[in-house]
Amino acid sequence: MRYLRGFFILTAIVVAMPFLFPDNYYVTVVAVAAGLNAILAVSLNLLMGYAGQISLGHAAFFGIGAYSSAILTTRFGWNPWLAIVAGMALTCSVAFLVARPILRLKGHYLAMATLGLGIIVNILLVQGERWTGGPDGLGDIPTLSIFGWIVDSDLRWYIVIGSVLLLVVVLAQNIINSRSGRALRALHGSEVAAEMMGINTTATKTAVFVLAALIASLAGSLFSHQQTFVSPESFSFFFSIELVTMVVLGGMASTYGAVLGAVILTFLPELLVVFEEFEVMIFGAILMLMMIFLPQGLLVGFNEQIRKWLLQRARASGGEQRRDIA
Amino acid sequence: MTLLEVEGLSKSFGGVTAIADLCFKVPEQQVYSVIGPNGAGKTTLFNMLSGIYTPNEGSIKFQNRELIGRLPHQVASLGVSRTFQNLQMFFNMSVLDNVKVGCHLRTRSRIWSAALRLPGIFREERQAEAWSREALEFCRLEEFIGQEASALPYGVLKRLEIARALAAKPSLLLMDEPAAGLNDTETVEMRQLIRRICASGVTVLLVEHNMGLVMDVSDRILVIDYGSRLAEGTPTEIQRNPKVIQAYLGGEVQYAV
Amino acid sequence: MFDQILQFLLTGVTVGATYALVALGFAIIYNASDVVNFAQGEFVMIGAMSAIALSASNGLPLWLAIIISILITVGVGMALQRFAIAPARGASVVTTIIITIGASIFLRGIALLLWGKDIFALPHFSGETPIHIGEATLLPQNIWVMGGGALMVIGVHYFFNHTTQGKAVLACSCNRTAAHLVGINVSRMMLIAYGLSAMLGASAGILVAPITFTSYETGVMLGLKGFSAAILGGMGNPMGAVAGGLLLGLIESLAAGLISSGYKDAIGFVILLLVLFFRPSGLFGKASADRV
Numbered sequence: 001m002r003y004l005r006g007f008f009i010l011t012a013i014v015v016a017m018p019f020l021f022p023d024n025y026y027v028t029v030v031a032v033a034a035g036l037n038a039i040l041a042v043s044l045n046l047l048m049g050y051a052g053q054i055s056l057g058h059a060a061f062f063g064i065g066a067y068s069s070a071i072l073t074t075r076f077g078w079n080p081w082l083a084i085v086a087g088m089a090l091t092c093s094v095a096f097l098v099a100r101p102i103l104r105l106k107g108h109y110l111a112m113a114t115l116g117l118g119i120i121v122n123i124l125l126v127q128g129e130r131w132t133g134g135p136d137g138l139g140d141i142p143t144l145s146i147f148g149w150i151v152d153s154d155l156r157w158y159i160v161i162g163s164v165l166l167l168v169v170v171l172a173q174n175i176i177n178s179r180s181g182r183a184l185r186a187l188h189g190s191e192v193a194a195e196m197m198g199i200n201t202t203a204t205k206t207a208v209f210v211l212a213a214l215i216a217s218l219a220g221s222l223f224s225h226q227q228t229f230v231s232p233e234s235f236s237f238f239f240s241i242e243l244v245t246m247v248v249l250g251g252m253a254s255t256y257g258a259v260l261g262a263v264i265l266t267f268l269p270e271l272l273v274v275f276e277e278f279e280v281m282i283f284g285a286i287l288m289l290m291m292i293f294l295p296q297g298l299l300v301g302f303n304e305q306i307r308k309w310l311l312q313r314a315r316a317s318g319g320e321q322r323r324d325i326a
Numbered sequence: 327m328t329l330l331e332v333e334g335l336s337k338s339f340g341g342v343t344a345i346a347d348l349c350f351k352v353p354e355q356q357v358y359s360v361i362g363p364n365g366a367g368k369t370t371l372f373n374m375l376s377g378i379y380t381p382n383e384g385s386i387k388f389q390n391r392e393l394i395g396r397l398p399h400q401v402a403s404l405g406v407s408r409t410f411q412n413l414q415m416f417f418n419m420s421v422l423d424n425v426k427v428g429c430h431l432r433t434r435s436r437i438w439s440a441a442l443r444l445p446g447i448f449r450e451e452r453q454a455e456a457w458s459r460e461a462l463e464f465c466r467l468e469e470f471i472g473q474e475a476s477a478l479p480y481g482v483l484k485r486l487e488i489a490r491a492l493a494a495k496p497s498l499l500l501m502d503e504p505a506a507g508l509n510d511t512e513t514v515e516m517r518q519l520i521r522r523i524c525a526s527g528v529t530v531l532l533v534e535h536n537m538g539l540v541m542d543v544s545d546r547i548l549v550i551d552y553g554s555r556l557a558e559g560t561p562t563e564i565q566r567n568p569k570v571i572q573a574y575l576g577g578e579v580q581y582a583v
Numbered sequence: 584m585f586d587q588i589l590q591f592l593l594t595g596v597t598v599g600a601t602y603a604l605v606a607l608g609f610a611i612i613y614n615a616s617d618v619v620n621f622a623q624g625e626f627v628m629i630g631a632m633s634a635i636a637l638s639a640s641n642g643l644p645l646w647l648a649i650i651i652s653i654l655i656t657v658g659v660g661m662a663l664q665r666f667a668i669a670p671a672r673g674a675s676v677v678t679t680i681i682i683t684i685g686a687s688i689f690l691r692g693i694a695l696l697l698w699g700k701d702i703f704a705l706p707h708f709s710g711e712t713p714i715h716i717g718e719a720t721l722l723p724q725n726i727w728v729m730g731g732g733a734l735m736v737i738g739v740h741y742f743f744n745h746t747t748q749g750k751a752v753l754a755c756s757c758n759r760t761a762a763h764l765v766g767i768n769v770s771r772m773m774l775i776a777y778g779l780s781a782m783l784g785a786s787a788g789i790l791v792a793p794i795t796f797t798s799y800e801t802g803v804m805l806g807l808k809g810f811s812a813a814i815l816g817g818m819g820n821p822m823g824a825v826a827g828g829l830l831l832g833l834i835e836s837l838a839a840g841l842i843s844s845g846y847k848d849a850i851g852f853v854i855l856l857l858v859l860f861f862r863p864s865g866l867f868g869k870a871s872a873d874r875v
């Protein structure tokens with residue numbers, strides 16, 4: 001269970017936060033957003049960090065989930081849970097259909113195609129006014145209730161999103177450390193060699209693409225019910241890019257890195273608000289600087305710094321011992 | 327018994343003919359070598375045998391089953407494994423995980439059961455680890471087991487690639503220049519490893535430029551030049567073949583065995 | 584009907600010429616340094632916005648404002664190379680993508696500080712009297728865009744094929760180490776590539792600024808369109824990028840006129856996806872097979 005060590009730490013943090021900072025805006029409101037982003041980043045990381053398939057259109061599936069829930073519950077009066085499942089089914093079929101042709105592409109071509117996919121979905125959300133409410137969006141989306149426990153406060157949403165995040169992290173870690181997860185990483189390492197070891201790379205890519213899309217769809221539905229309002233802006237090209245940034249910032253091919261990246265990128269703008277009109281500029285500068293100086297991502301970067309520091313300490317104390325002997 | 331039978335195989339890239347009407351048979355449990363000058367088409371031949379390239383013409387029968395038209399992973403599932411001339415390691419993974427990928431075909435779990443860690447997964451993981459250790463030990467790599475693949479030197483990686491291929495328990499192993507870039511000690515180790523592989527019951531199809539090694543380990547040798555067959559026979563026959571001496575080895579021959 | 588289509592074609596070529604310049608800039612940077620520069624659109628914005636600012640509020644004559652703003656943008660492009668791309672050499676493709684995204688947000692942030700969220704336009708270069716071609720009309724500025732675009736493309740083509748400097752930049756893109764070994768100053772060539780690319784972006788921005796309005800956000804969509812056009816033509820082939828740009832402009836203009844203006848961008852991307860599904864390396868790109 002070594003690979004779940006990080007999970008236990010994460011669980012402890014998630015559980016402790018509301019007790020340490022009760023009724024704190026950052027914990028209850030911003031942390032919920034961070035949790036949703038973390039779910040998305042973990043799912044994207046499966047596709048991008050582990051399987052090496054870049055996607056600049058992940059927000060599309062987040063959007064499909066969100067709008068499925070929004071439309072089915074407000075316009076057709078469906079039960080939210082049923083809407084979530086329907087959204088995931090729809091996402092699954094869309095992802096499955098586009099996966100094969102898209103994942104045949106490589107590198108920048110793949111980046112472009114996924115970006116295009118994201119933009120197309122976003123335009124459909126803006127233009128399909130009859131269903132989606134167009135640029136103004138859709139409101140009055142009902143909240144969730146779990147066996148009569150109505151999720152109607154910030155704290156309750158914190159609990160729901162936190163639990164789903166922990167669940168998604170466990171699933172991701174379980175997959176990564178299994179036969180299928182190794183197949184994913186192998187196809188990132190060398191596609192021909194992976195094929196030669198008997199891995200059906202086409203099927204594997206499709207599977208991880210669909211899986212990542214499904215998780216994003218779930219996150220989208222939760223977002224809908226939590227916000228009770230959705231508009232196309234939340235699912236734009238910018239958000240897809242933001243998700244990619246979270247994954248890379250935390251450290252590719254690390255589930256906990258993705259969570260860290262999501263948390264940082266959600267909190268950063270909140271903290272930068274004090275800079276008012278300088279906010280955008282500072283945000284851009286921080287992003288650039290972090291990637292220039294820690295290209296491996298923060299988690300790896302921090303780990304390395306800590307290791308160096310420990311080594312130095314060990315060397316220093318080793319030196320003292322030698323002096324003692326002398 | 328013939329394990330692999332190639333007939334009338336041809337492949338060209340645009341105007342370049344890489345393999346032309348090639349025929350040969352590989353008997354079971356032997357080391358069969360394919361030699362030829364640079365650009366003779368050896369790697370192209372391997373790529374066709376393993377399903378990476380589709381030939382223009384011809385047939386490839388492995389255990390009496392046609393390989394042409396199958397994708398690489400389907401070829402692999404029939405019991406063909408290979409190594410590559412340019413290392414194709416999974417540098418993003420540990421040594422153990424690299425070899426565990428080799429066990430892919432011997433294990434069955436699916437992504438959903440893995441996600442939920444259903445009970446069978448633990449057993450399968452232990453099994454895969456045991457098989458991988460076995461393959462690593464067979465290639466004398468047990469000391470590197472805890473390391474990352476990206477941290478290993480070239481000579482070790484060459485053997486790791488073989489360990490990964492062997493973990494699949496193939497009946498035919500294609501090795502593309504396993505000794506290229508190795509120093510003398512490593513080459514001797516490689517020679518012993520090839521012998522051990524063959525002794526363990528795996529048929530080896532070998533492409534190699536180191537003539538000493540080839541003459542020493544091979545049961546039979548096929549010489550190709552410009553994609554066509556120049557000669558075929560036992561090492562002694564090949565060494566005496568005037569056509570080979572003339573065309574390929576360029577006159578005088580001296581083997582450093 | 585014919586006149587209508589002619590009108591769409593004329594608009595399409597104008598828009599396409601802008602895309603082509605941005606795409607060409609994309610392709611140049613990509614070829615020189617393997618970086619997909621998501622800040623490409625900001626060059627367009629900076630060029631246009633600074634020209635507007637210089638000519639309007641500082642009262643410089645238009646031609647001088649244009650020259651200065653192109654120089655400013657070239658400086659920004661070189662600074663981008665020097666301070667953001669060069670220090671991150673050896674980083675992975677996605678890392679460099681994020682760096683350029685960071686740069687584009689940074690530049691946009693500066694533009695926001697300087698000029699706020701307002702929308703501006705540059706005066707037309709030579710009047711606004713429409714020219715009639717049959718029933719279709721054309722502004723003199725459209726001709727400026729097409730002509731200016733064509734000139735720049737020819738210039739770039741000449742630079743890469745007939746000048747030592749241009750060939751040296753190409754050499755760096757083929758093989759950095761080899762270029763270095765034969766005595767080419769690789770880091771200077773990189774600066775030239777980024778500067779050239781910035782110049783193309785700025786020119787595109789300035790040429791269209793009188794017809795399309797400009798704000799600090801203009802660069803985003805244009806950057807994306809340039810990237811699409813470069814991919815459509817096949818990354819790694821500068822003239823392919825130009826063709827891709829023109830094609831994309833035409834598709835969008837026809838789609839907007841004949842189908843629906845709301846969906847024109849979507850149609851452009853759908854066609855791009857279809858092209859990629861059938862030609863995974865773009866229209867004029869060479870198929871790359873992994874050799875093993």
Ligand SMILES: Nc1ncnc2c1ncn2[C@@H]1O[C@H](COP(=O)(O)OP(=O)(O)OP(=O)(O)O)[C@@H](O)[C@H]1O
Pocket residue numbers: 339342343344362363364365366367368369370371411872874
């Ligand atoms: N994918 C490809 N596209 C075009 N030409 C190719 C391709 N693969 C191989 N060739 C050509 O086929 C010929 C044979 O190449 P191959 O790599 O099979 O030679 P080889 O015998 O393995 O040489 P070496 O000993 O150098 O490894 C060469 O002329 C090569 O350029």
Ligand SMILES: [Mg+2]
Pocket residue numbers: 368369370411
């Ligand atoms: Mg070869």
